[in-house]
Amino acid sequence: MNSRAEARGASLDTIKLVAAAFLLVGGIVAFYLLKPLSTLLAVVGLLIISGVAAFAVFKTERGRTLWQFAGDARMEVRKVVWPSRQETIQTTLVVIVMVLIVGIVLWLFDMMLMGILRFLTGQGG
Numbered sequence: 001m002n003s004r005a006e007a008r009g010a011s012l013d014t015i016k017l018v019a020a021a022f023l024l025v026g027g028i029v030a031f032y033l034l035k036p037l038s039t040l041l042a043v044v045g046l047l048i049i050s051g052v053a054a055f056a057v058f059k060t061e062r063g064r065t066l067w068q069f070a071g072d073a074r075m076e077v078r079k080v081v082w083p084s085r086q087e088t089i090q091t092t093l094v095v096i097v098m099v100l101i102v103g104i105v106l107w108l109f110d111m112m113l114m115g116i117l118r119f120l121t122g123q124g125g
Contacts, residue, residue, distance in 0.1 A: 031046040
């Protein structure tokens with residue numbers, strides 16, 4: 001009996017997901033049909049339809065899992081120790097200086113290879 005209930009729940013979830021997909025497609029079609037009349041009406045309609053579709057998705061098992069994952073991710077982001085403004089500026093400056101140094105070294109290497117190639121091919125003048 002338990003497997004029967006799970007199968008029914010899974011099929012109901014599939015129906016909800018398909019309905020949400022149809023809602024989104026219908027909302028996009030309605031958006032382009034209503035846009036010549038009123039952009040505001042088209043945007044508000046699309047937002048409402050998207051909200052209803054999202055509500056339907058979050059009523060499925062996968063939607064609840066996704067919502068739980070988003071909540072867990074938000075909790076983990078709160079635990080991160082973010083760098084101070086001074087640390088961020090110093091790190092950014094180090095990255096900029098290193099990019100400039102590597103760029104100059106690669107430019108010099110390119111110039112050297114171009115000189116060697118011109119010497120070997122006799123096109124240097």
